Amino acid sequence: MTASDESLCRHCLLPVGRRALQQTVNGESCAFCCYGCSIAFQVKNGKTEEWEAAWLLIRLGVGGFLSMNIMLFSLLIYGGVFTGADARLLPFIDILLLVLATPAVVILGGPFLRETLVEGARGRLTASALIVLGVGAAYIYSTLAVIEGNAQVYFDTATMVLMLFTLGRYLEAAGRARAARDLEPLLAAERENVVVVENGTEIRRPVREVVAGTLVRVRPGERIAVDGVIIEGSSHADEAVITGESRPVEKGLGSAVIAGSINMEGLLLIRSSGSGTATRWAQICRSVRDALMRRSPIQRLADRAVGAAVPGVLLLGGLTVTYWAQWLPLDRAMLMGVAVLVVACPCAVGLAAPLATSIGIGRLARRGCLIRDAGALEALASVRLLAFDKTGTLTLGKARVVAIETTGVATADVLALAAGLERHSEHGLGHAVVSEAADRGVEFVPAHDVRAVPGRGIVGHVDGGTVAAGNLAFMRDLRFPVASGLAERGRRAEASGHSVIYVGWGDQTHAVISLDDAPVPEARVTIGALRARGLRMVVLTGDLAPAAHRVAAGLGIVDVRAGLTPEDKRIALDWHRKSRDLVAMVGDGLNDGLVLVEADVGIAVGTATDLARETASVVLPVGGLWLLPWIIDVARAVGTTVRTNLLWAFGYNLVALTLAASGMLQPIIAAAVMAGSSILVVLNSLRLERLPDPVPPQFLERPSDAETSRGGVGLPVALGPAIERG
Amino acid sequence: MTYYLVVFAAGFAGSFHCLGMCGGFACGLGRDPRGRGATILRHLLYNSGRLTTYCFVGALAGALGQIVCTRQGTTFLLLDGSLDAAERILAIVAGLLMIAMALQFFGVLHVFHRLAVGFGSSTFAMSLRSLLTTRSRTAPLAFGVLNGFLPCPLVYAFAAEAASTSQTLPGFLTMASFGLGTFPAMLAMGGVGRVLAPTWRQRGVWLAGSCILLLGLITLSRGLLPLDAHMSHGLLGGHPA
Numbered sequence: 001m002t003a004s005d006e007s008l009c010r011h012c013l014l015p016v017g018r019r020a021l022q023q024t025v026n027g028e029s030c031a032f033c034c035y036g037c038s039i040a041f042q043v044k045n046g047k048t049e050e051w052e053a054a055w056l057l058i059r060l061g062v063g064g065f066l067s068m069n070i071m072l073f074s075l076l077i078y079g080g081v082f083t084g085a086d087a088r089l090l091p092f093i094d095i096l097l098l099v100l101a102t103p104a105v106v107i108l109g110g111p112f113l114r115e116t117l118v119e120g121a122r123g124r125l126t127a128s129a130l131i132v133l134g135v136g137a138a139y140i141y142s143t144l145a146v147i148e149g150n151a152q153v154y155f156d157t158a159t160m161v162l163m164l165f166t167l168g169r170y171l172e173a174a175g176r177a178r179a180a181r182d183l184e185p186l187l188a189a190e191r192e193n194v195v196v197v198e199n200g201t202e203i204r205r206p207v208r209e210v211v212a213g214t215l216v217r218v219r220p221g222e223r224i225a226v227d228g229v230i231i232e233g234s235s236h237a238d239e240a241v242i243t244g245e246s247r248p249v250e251k252g253l254g255s256a257v258i259a260g261s262i263n264m265e266g267l268l269l270i271r272s273s274g275s276g277t278a279t280r281w282a283q284i285c286r287s288v289r290d291a292l293m294r295r296s297p298i299q300r301l302a303d304r305a306v307g308a309a310v311p312g313v314l315l316l317g318g319l320t321v322t323y324w325a326q327w328l329p330l331d332r333a334m335l336m337g338v339a340v341l342v343v344a345c346p347c348a349v350g351l352a353a354p355l356a357t358s359i360g361i362g363r364l365a366r367r368g369c370l371i372r373d374a375g376a377l378e379a380l381a382s383v384r385l386l387a388f389d390k391t392g393t394l395t396l397g398k399a400r401v402v403a404i405e406t407t408g409v410a411t412a413d414v415l416a417l418a419a420g421l422e423r424h425s426e427h428g429l430g431h432a433v434v435s436e437a438a439d440r441g442v443e444f445v446p447a448h449d450v451r452a453v454p455g456r457g458i459v460g461h462v463d464g465g466t467v468a469a470g471n472l473a474f475m476r477d478l479r480f481p482v483a484s485g486l487a488e489r490g491r492r493a494e495a496s497g498h499s500v501i502y503v504g505w506g507d508q509t510h511a512v513i514s515l516d517d518a519p520v521p522e523a524r525v526t527i528g529a530l531r532a533r534g535l536r537m538v539v540l541t542g543d544l545a546p547a548a549h550r551v552a553a554g555l556g557i558v559d560v561r562a563g564l565t566p567e568d569k570r571i572a573l574d575w576h577r578k579s580r581d582l583v584a585m586v587g588d589g590l591n592d593g594l595v596l597v598e599a600d601v602g603i604a605v606g607t608a609t610d611l612a613r614e615t616a617s618v619v620l621p622v623g624g625l626w627l628l629p630w631i632i633d634v635a636r637a638v639g640t641t642v643r644t645n646l647l648w649a650f651g652y653n654l655v656a657l658t659l660a661a662s663g664m665l666q667p668i669i670a671a672a673v674m675a676g677s678s679i680l681v682v683l684n685s686l687r688l689e690r691l692p693d694p695v696p697p698q699f700l701e702r703p704s705d706a707e708t709s710r711g712g713v714g715l716p717v718a719l720g721p722a723i724e725r726g
Numbered sequence: 727m728t729y730y731l732v733v734f735a736a737g738f739a740g741s742f743h744c745l746g747m748c749g750g751f752a753c754g755l756g757r758d759p760r761g762r763g764a765t766i767l768r769h770l771l772y773n774s775g776r777l778t779t780y781c782f783v784g785a786l787a788g789a790l791g792q793i794v795c796t797r798q799g800t801t802f803l804l805l806d807g808s809l810d811a812a813e814r815i816l817a818i819v820a821g822l823l824m825i826a827m828a829l830q831f832f833g834v835l836h837v838f839h840r841l842a843v844g845f846g847s848s849t850f851a852m853s854l855r856s857l858l859t860t861r862s863r864t865a866p867l868a869f870g871v872l873n874g875f876l877p878c879p880l881v882y883a884f885a886a887e888a889a890s891t892s893q894t895l896p897g898f899l900t901m902a903s904f905g906l907g908t909f910p911a912m913l914a915m916g917g918v919g920r921v922l923a924p925t926w927r928q929r930g931v932w933l934a935g936s937c938i939l940l941l942g943l944i945t946l947s948r949g950l951l952p953l954d955a956h957m958s959h960g961l962l963g964g965h966p967a
Binding site: 057058059060061062064065068069071075076078079081355501 | 775778779781782785786788792862864865867868869870871872893894895898966
């Protein structure tokens with residue numbers, strides 16, 4: 001499947017696939033995934049003056065008028081009204097029915113016929129072909145019967161099947177639009193307009209024209225579409241889309257606001273801090289759009305089944321007619337064949353997975369949790385083991401220096417050289433060293449040719465000499481000898497669970513810096529909640545065993561594997577995968593890139609990185625570890641819904657097919673149950689909307705605290721993403 | 727025959743109640759610039775559309791009633807002994823619905839009205855309005871057909887009544903009489919184009935309530951009285967069974 005034939009249906013936001021229906025509504029070209037969506041969208045959004053929207057309703061109304069009249073007369077015939085003396089009226093009524101049915105079939109069947117022909121020209125058989133064939137057979141047979149003066153006609157079957165299918169598709173699409181309601185604001189970033197204030201006048205402009213410094217007016221209740229600073233007014237903002245917390249955040253003069261949040265009550269004037277398309281919200285929107293367009297494995301399977309079903313059903317229909325024609329008159333046999341064709345329309349199967357998945361993705365995205373493809377959501381539902389990275393995930397990753405042991409050199413020199421190296425580092429421990437040096441007022445010694453060695457440390461040059469900071473192994477790699485006393489002190493610090501950085505220069509290791517890290521406040525509650533969901537948890541960390549054990553024990557995780565390189569982590573994951581099929585890895589998304597990709601589901605927590613470069617398939621908002629149990633709940637609910645949907649759709653089709661092939665189902669009833677089947681799938685999926693929202697742990701309830709401790713949500717902050725070096 | 731006349735009267739009187747919503751639609755159809763004949767045609771098309779829907783619903787309800795109470799197909803739905811019971815239950819349900827509707831017309835119950843208004847203002851109804859302004863000659867017909875499906879307590883009541891007749895033809899005739907009953911007021915709305923004085927509307931609503939109450943009581947008695955079920959039909963001349 002190429003990218004060019006993939007986009008989202010304008011109405012229900014499901015992928016349109018290869019069978020896109022292009023239509024112009026309100027002067028805008030829109031793609032729809034099906035006929036039903038095209039109807040529902042036009043009925044809802046078509047402007048009065050718009051000829052097409054009105055024409056569609058007129059067609060439906062006139063089609064309804066004709067088919068209801070046909071059904072009315074047919075019901076009277078079946079009710080035995082035209083018997084006895086009135087039987088002579090029957091031929092005239094049949095002619096009347098023909099007169100009514102012909103335009104009805106043309107009006108209502110047109111879209112189905114067009115789809116069949118278009119797809120047929122491309123060599124594909126679709127569900128519409130089944131309807132066209134069934135209805136066509138009933139109509140042509142009845143027309144011939146009228147010409148021959150035969151009493152038995154089936155115009156009611158032909159028109160009611162079309163009417164019911166049209167109605168069913170309309171209702172189904174209307175239901176799907178409800179599911180799309182949740183997603184709509186998440187896809188709005190690209191289409192959003194903002195009120196720009198220029199020379200005192202307010203002009204509506206597309207958000208993509210916003211640049212740094214643009215003044216944007218936001219009214220109460222509106223969504224803030226740009227990142228920026230408030231320069232006039234005050235209000236509260238709902239930042240759930242970015243942070244996952246729906247608690248309003250107070251905003252005053254000078255407060256930073258995040259694109260995607262909702263301005264609650266005040267009129268604001270905001271100075272944009274960047275381009276309108278570079279916001280995290282815009283990235284989220286693009287990511288959600290991508291996720292919706294990707295088909296999950298189960299969906300591809302269902303699609304293949306649908307593709308294979310159509311020829312199979314045609315065959316079965318033919319066999320049914322041939323079989324019954326041996327015992328019954330041809331018209332009765334044909335009616336049974338029509339019932340088979342009509343009842344086997346696999347619309348519900350095709351709808352089962354994508355609808356539930358997109359509702360799930362929408363639910364999660366509204367709380368700032370991004371799912372990058374539908375398959376990840378599916379896999380997450382059946383994950384049995386969660387592997388956690390420690391630093392930056394279970395701990396704040398915000399280490400601070402607690403001790404500096406030296407071989408006699410001045411601590412200030414150690415800090416000056418180490419900070420000169422570490423300010424080039426993205427590492428959490430590195431930041432701690434830099435801020436410690438800054439706090440003590442130590443001037444950095446600038447280093448050049450700085451190079452980070454993942455899992456080891458960082459190395460550079462100062463005045464021709466090599467300077468390095470990293471773990472013990474790194475010192476050995478560089479052949480920097482470590483004095484036994486220093487090594488012993490380092491070991492002791494590590495034994496008590498501290499992180500240590502050895503600092504060496506001049507071919508000698510001179511100092512060891514001890515650092516400490518604290519667990520994320522919500523980690524304990526989260527781990528408990530995950531355990532209650534029957535998940536097993538392990539910690540895979542590059543940190544040394546004592547620190548890892550200290551943190552893990554505090555959180556109640558027994559299984560800890562420490563001192564791992566990224567490659568080791570990958571091997572550990574593989575090992576776990578052998579015993580427990582699906583394994584998810586929770587990391588900070590920056591330095592676990594490789595492992596997150598390798599895991600069945602990579603979950604990145606708390607990164608403020610560019611989403612486009614993100615390797616994890618699930619991305620939680622900054623400080624969003626507490627959302628993990630809820631995400632598992634949603635994924636499982638989606639999984640259950642997809643399975644029940646598929647079971648229902650397949651089971652229903654099989655039972656109905658059997659009944660129809662054995663001649664126990666009238667085509668009209670068959671069309672009604674078939675339309676009902678899709679609607680039931682929609683209703684079953686819509687139950688996902690009633691899932692409870694996540695409840696933040698008690699200690700997150702304190703206002704402003706979360707905000708400050710997390711350094712302003714969503715904005716690129718140095719929250720200590722760490723490369724473990726041991 | 728008398729039975730259908732009562733239904734007609736209920737439809738006629740009840741249509742004063744309808745003027746609120748459907749009357750607005752009829753007014754909206756307005757006059758056709760192509761002349762008086764075209765205007766009349768517009769309104770006739772609109773009303774025949776509505777009538778078609780009502781008749782269809784009636785026949786369908788009657789047929790469904792017939793299936794439930796069928797005398798031949800006893801094997802698949804009901805045992806022999808409960809045949810009469812099914813008819814009675816249907817009559818009781820329909821009768822109670824009618825009485826509830828009548829009480830609502832007298833201002834005692836409000837459930838159905840809320841239900842209807844809730845649906846009536848839905849997007850479907852809103853988008854239907856777009857048909858009113860379309861120049862197409864067939865638009866009024868389509869509008870009438872779809873309008874007929876808009877939820878309305880009166881239609882529910884008579885659909886229930888149609889089902890309780892448990893035959894296609896009487897079901898059809900019940901709804902047809904009701905639909906024809908609503909014709910004069912709706913046509914007048916289109917022609918006159920202004921709302922009737924509130925006192926007259928109120929009287930109409932009361933009259934409709936009385937007719938519906940009477941029909942409801944008769945239907946209910948068909949289900950409850952241990953007498954011959956056809957007595958009540960005899961009372962009003964009966965419908966052709």
